[in-house]
Amino acid sequence: MLAKRIIPCLDIRDGQTVKGIHFEGLRRVGDPVELGAKYAAQGADELVYLDISATQQGRRTFTDLVTRIAARIDIPFTVGGGISSVEDAGRLLEAGADKVTVNSAAVRNPALIDAIAARYGSQFVVAAIDARLVDGRRVVTTHGGTRPTDRELFTWAHECVERGAGEILFTSMDHDGTKNGYPCEVFARLAELPVPIIASGGAGTVAHIAEVLTRGGADAALAASIFHYDEIPIPTLKRELHRAGIPVRL
Amino acid sequence: MIAVVDYATGNLRSVANALRRAGAEFTLTADAALLRRAERVILPGVGEASSAMARLRERGLDEVLPTLTCPVLGICIGMQLLCLSSEEGDAECLGLFPTRVRRLPSDAESGAGTEAGIRAVEEIGGSPSAGCLLAAETFPAVGGLLAGGPLPAGGGGLAGESPTHLRLKIPHVGWDTIEELRSPLFEGVPEQSYVYYVHSYAADPCPATIATTDYGRRFSAALQRDNFFGTQFHPEKSGAVGARILQNFLNL
Numbered sequence: 001m002l003a004k005r006i007i008p009c010l011d012i013r014d015g016q017t018v019k020g021i022h023f024e025g026l027r028r029v030g031d032p033v034e035l036g037a038k039y040a041a042q043g044a045d046e047l048v049y050l051d052i053s054a055t056q057q058g059r060r061t062f063t064d065l066v067t068r069i070a071a072r073i074d075i076p077f078t079v080g081g082g083i084s085s086v087e088d089a090g091r092l093l094e095a096g097a098d099k100v101t102v103n104s105a106a107v108r109n110p111a112l113i114d115a116i117a118a119r120y121g122s123q124f125v126v127a128a129i130d131a132r133l134v135d136g137r138r139v140v141t142t143h144g145g146t147r148p149t150d151r152e153l154f155t156w157a158h159e160c161v162e163r164g165a166g167e168i169l170f171t172s173m174d175h176d177g178t179k180n181g182y183p184c185e186v187f188a189r190l191a192e193l194p195v196p197i198i199a200s201g202g203a204g205t206v207a208h209i210a211e212v213l214t215r216g217g218a219d220a221a222l223a224a225s226i227f228h229y230d231e232i233p234i235p236t237l238k239r240e241l242h243r244a245g246i247p248v249r250l
Numbered sequence: 251m252i253a254v255v256d257y258a259t260g261n262l263r264s265v266a267n268a269l270r271r272a273g274a275e276f277t278l279t280a281d282a283a284l285l286r287r288a289e290r291v292i293l294p295g296v297g298e299a300s301s302a303m304a305r306l307r308e309r310g311l312d313e314v315l316p317t318l319t320c321p322v323l324g325i326c327i328g329m330q331l332l333c334l335s336s337e338e339g340d341a342e343c344l345g346l347f348p349t350r351v352r353r354l355p356s357d358a359e360s361g362a363g364t365e366a367g368i369r370a371v372e373e374i375g376g377s378p379s380a381g382c383l384l385a386a387e388t389f390p391a392v393g394g395l396l397a398g399g400p401l402p403a404g405g406g407g408l409a410g411e412s413p414t415h416l417r418l419k420i421p422h423v424g425w426d427t428i429e430e431l432r433s434p435l436f437e438g439v440p441e442q443s444y445v446y447y448v449h450s451y452a453a454d455p456c457p458a459t460i461a462t463t464d465y466g467r468r469f470s471a472a473l474q475r476d477n478f479f480g481t482q483f484h485p486e487k488s489g490a491v492g493a494r495i496l497q498n499f500l501n502l
Contacts, residue, residue, distance in 0.1 A: 003425040045425055071267050076446060076487050096263045121297055123421055123448045196419050249425045249444040
């Protein structure tokens with residue numbers, strides 16, 4: 001049976017792992033390759049590396065890092081952050097990434113999704129969507145949740161799939177960093193889409209993750225700080241999910 | 251010498267990295283003479299079947315590959331190209347495995363995920379957030395909204411007419427189990443081991459099937475005929491299990 005995936009997310013700035021609460025107050029948590037290898041050995045099903053470097057130099061460092069990750073890690077990994085062209089995506093594919101996430105650049109230029117999917121296949125494109133609740137409406141945001149757009153979450157998610165995104169990675173910016181759980185009703189709606197949904201932002205307990213994988217209908221759960229700070233070690237999480245009858249790879 | 255067939259397809263680097271991790275020496279090549287001299291040949295592949303088949307033909311590899319006598323391993327599209335044909339792009343393939351590649355169904359009878367899951371949350375003893383309880387109570391309403399909304403209704407498991415009728419996501423992405431293992435390729439690999447898949451098309455079971463997986467229908471997870479082997483999953487991305495399968499192939 002297809003397993004629900006557990007995905008640690010590593011934020012990278014200038015080649016180093018960091019984790020921010022609401023993308024602010026950045027703090028280092030370890031070497032990206034070593035941390036990724038540790039998670040893979042612990043049973044992570046996939047890894048996501050997001051480049052939050054602000055400089056050209058930082059971007060080049062990230063590409064080198066992707067090459068090192070690909071050499072070392074024997075499970076799939078996705079990379080994202082600042083991908084704004086087919087060339088950017090191609091460079092990361094060449095470096096060894098299995099998938100790329102597109103976020104702000106796709107909101108600005110939706111044809112980017114079509115272009116990457118046409119060139120490298122839908123399985124290579126993950127549409128990362130951040131949204132927050134504004135006056136009862138789920139509004140897509142960009143730039144780490146700081147800029148609201150005029151797009152509505154479900155309409156945009158549907159458009160991403162139509163354009164060729166192979167997976168949707170959704171973060172509720174109202175929940176991200178709070179450790180109070182995921183907005184499962186939102187995920188249950190996203191789960192109606194014909195592609196896998198990765199739930200991100202808000203996990204604080206094993207029960208939160210179990211909920212989003214069941215009531216929320218998500219195919220995978222992504223989290224960062226609970227793994228980085230060993231609050232919920234991956235082996236413990238997977239054992240608990242398995243014990244509760246959720247299909248996971250042990 | 252191990253030859254990895256270079257025909258401008260996607261996952262060459264992943265396969266190369268996995269061979270390096272296994273400590274194996276290899277060369278990336280499309281040269282017929284080199285392939286004939288190789289002790290092992292790996293045919294990787296990611297992408298679309300008919301265009302991949304066209305790239306093999308452009309390089310004359312459709313003539314060379316069937317004549318090889320060393321162990322040959324096709325991975326994903328590489329395996330599909332060794333079958334009779336593929337529905338994807340209506341491709342005639344090399345016919346080394348007596349089976350056809352068809353699109354995976356997006357519908358299947360299955361109770362996986364929903365009821366078991368809700369029981370699961372209760373067993374863990376967590377305090378479901380208000381949002382989740384609300385969602386559980388209003389699933390039919392969600393379905394109703396969807397019928398007229400921007401998302402396809404599609405008879406999803408949560409909102410559809412039958413609670414056990416689940417719509418399967420295509421492509422089949424992630425870790426799934428292999429069973430009915432019967433080949434030296436799976437030496438030391440337990441039944442129900444998890445391997446990593448990314449595909450929308452799969453080969454029907456046939457006498458050459460050496461492992462199966464269920465996703466909407468039962469398909470060939472791996473195939474073997476004489477010296478030709480194929481895996482629909484990606485051993486190069488399947489952690490320790492995948493590394494063992496690749497090592498088994500190298501040890502044949």
